[in-house]
Amino acid sequence: MEQNKTPELRSGEVSNGSEVQNDATVQFIGTIRTPYTSRDLCPRQGKLDGPDCRLELFAQWHAALTGIEKFEHLDVLYWLHQSRRDLVLQSPRDNGQTIGTFALRSPVRPNPIGVSRVRLIRVEPGILVVKGLDCLDKTPLVDIKPSRCEFTSQAPEKAADTPL
């Protein structure tokens, strides 16, 4: 189960004991199609009554959509592939006043992952048609989850759910 378990050492090999990992790889699971073909055309926030957009999944993930049709709202994660990643302070109005990156929802951030709540309109084979996105056409797709508000955990309850 635990993919990052420290592998066993071979005879003579020496580890420094560190299990600290400083990064990880995101594998894209598909592509987002929107009407926004340039950044100027992207609205600042998607609207749930906006235009239809398509989440097109790569073939190996099609079956992972099983059961998704029962949710009206989904959280969609995507990789803002045109964003720079180095800014700590930003000036959204370009007026000399700055705000910390983590106090903004700007696409410019150390890990340019966008999170949008969308409305599920229709399921086609390997494709979800949704409303509510504001990202560029061809943005890489990273994850899809049922909206927190509509989701009831399917796993059995455990002691940790009811602390004393």
Next chain:
Amino acid sequence: MEQNKTPELRSGEVSNGSEVQNDATVQFIGTIRTPYTSRDLCPRQGKLDGPDCRLELFAQWHAALTGIEKFEHLDVLYWLHQSRRDLVLQSPRDNGQTIGTFALRSPVRPNPIGVSRVRLIRVEPGILVVKGLDCLDKTPLVDIKPSRCEFTSQAPEKAADTPL
């Protein structure tokens, strides 16, 4: 601005024209400290009145917290470093019945990124004390954003915000 622009070719070099990238690297920005030192101790969902947890940022990102104190709720993204990433169909109750990965909020998913809405209790230098997390102690931190509901875009309005 565009970090992924196709680099120019040197004399004699040939590109296949593909700009498709299939993955990207997440850089961890800090570490999450929770009271949950094993997976059995993690609740299935964090509660906004649960125990205090700490988001401890690496030094290079401390200044990016500037202005965050004015938000009561934040979205926190983190890397579920002990999760396997290959399952397409899952059986949460281990009863032979399966559900697609994207119809679950299970930590087991192609990109094991958790998203939690937390309540900001206190800001210390380089550290946020929050409530509402359910992840393991020492989970790598990926991003912090103001909650969508409380955030008003700081950027100037543009034509794309008011479609005809």
